[in-house]
Amino acid sequence: MKIKLVLFLLLILISCDPVIDTIDEVREAEDYSKENAVSAPSKDTILVMTWNIRFGCGSEILWFGDACGGRTILTKDEVTTNLDRVIEEINRIHPDILLLQEVDIKTKRVAYIDQMKYIMDRTYFGWGIYATSWKIQFIPSDGIGRMDFGNAILSVWPITNGKHHPLPLRGDLDALTKSFYVRENAISGHVTMPNGTEFNVVNVHLSAFATDDTKHRQLVTYLQICEGLTVGGMPLLTGGDFNLLPPNSDSLDYCDEDKCEGEHFHSPGDDPMHKDGSNYAPEIEWMNLVYDKFESSLPLDVYKANQSKYFSHATIPPPYMWDRTLDYLFANRPWVTGSHITHQDLRLHSDHAPVSALWRIK
């Protein structure tokens, strides 16, 4: 009887998820791989793409959190319409490795659609891993409710050793908000082609609205993760949404572009002087940390020569066009020169454009 009682109590404990997942340590990434996945043929040059898909919100819906909008909870139809657009382009561009940011699963704001499953079911990828950045059973603010969103790696070759690496929390929030807020992460996996070629992949998303040194601390942690995955000369492919400008950008302050109705910045007496996440001037050198260690699909001189061609983000909805570069691909092997494409024509799909490039693994 006592054993039954203990087992029953254990069952209760096991069944009850934590209200907030604080993600304090490195853990296994969640596996979304297909049961009967068939590996694609091996390649010497692979197509890689990174895309912040904005949880299937598209770019026309004015979400309250980042677009001066009044919307919090999207309908199922809105989400599937936007996700179907994203999926159509993924299948058209057909990358071998896809790095996704802002993927929602079991989240109230997207009608609880498991977007990892939705995308996996409608694309050709056999393997997928996911790591949550913000997992909380109920957020009692603005009607957000349940939240589980994060980053993912999708591959046409088997991914093993999927790891979820938490990055430092924002330092510019009070303790209560911090405990309910996003824990940005890097997700890594080990890819093996049928011919035995192996490489590691890391996908990262840094804090968008931090106003202190948070992104720098996150970058340092991210680079330590990357360096740990290149031991023994292992090829490494990495990228994501860094929320940082290239260090040689001409425009550094986007407060005027991003401000909402009634907001005012840059004038004496304005508090804050800058909009959170829109002034990149204090952090403009930080991407050098990555450029110094890895090869970018977008070399700085190429970017400098035609910056607007590589803009991958806009806060303001269309028809306003992309106005800054935040999304990158890096590796410790060379990229095919001139293969970097910022798919700027995909303006309705997200507030980020996908970025793709060809990577020579051999």
Place this chain on the structure above:
Amino acid sequence: MRNLTLYIVICILSFASLFAEEESQIFRFYDETANVLPKGDFKYSLFKNAEYGITDDLSVMAHPLLVFVNPSIDVKYNFYKKDELTISSIHGINYPTLMMNSVKGSGTGGFISPEFKIPIMFSIHNGVIATYKLDNSHFLTGKIAFEFALNNSDLAPGTSLDIPVILPRTMVYYKSTGFDIVLASEGSIWHTFDYHASTEFFLFPFGGTNYEKEYSENSTDFFMEINGGAYWNVVKSAKLGITGKLCYGQYPFGSQWHLIPYLDFVKYIE
């Protein structure tokens, strides 16, 4: 921890007014039963509805605080009482619009997004409750009620609060109809200590609503709450207890269990 301390202090303070000595040997229930309070008697607690005996066969029930933000009132009519069995009917009405509007808004405390309009809504429930006396200190209670909602326009699925305790009690506004079934037992354990155990089922078997179309990936038809608690009779007219509520629910995101411990009391004024 501070909230827990505050909660305990509130419970203790609530007891400060309770120390009037009574002589009756009648078992005093914590939970709802088929028994109707005698005319003029009153009982109240923190989490259960208060009850007032209008006549010896008719009582009225409402929560003394929540009734102002979530108007809800029940009446209980005893129509059968013979030997050990008591059977009553229960009829109630709830108006949740006020409460839902009060938790709708921007920023912290905005449980419902301000983008939604909350329609004027009522739910009406009717049921039967029966209590069987096993002996002078052990009782079994069963209840079944049918509820239906009347809305002046559709309630957007995005307004639902998908958390335990709340969702099963508001689901009728999304699904129009539902059943509430309770099985409970109460009695004495030892000396001045009583027990209370109950299982409550919330069933919403009739589909085809907007809510189900919006959240079609998971069934949202069934919720269950299992309560088990021990109560100490501080005085004969009042008892204080600790209860564990084990909740199971079919939420729009999938099934989930929660265990919620809480303190409560019940005070009788006779």
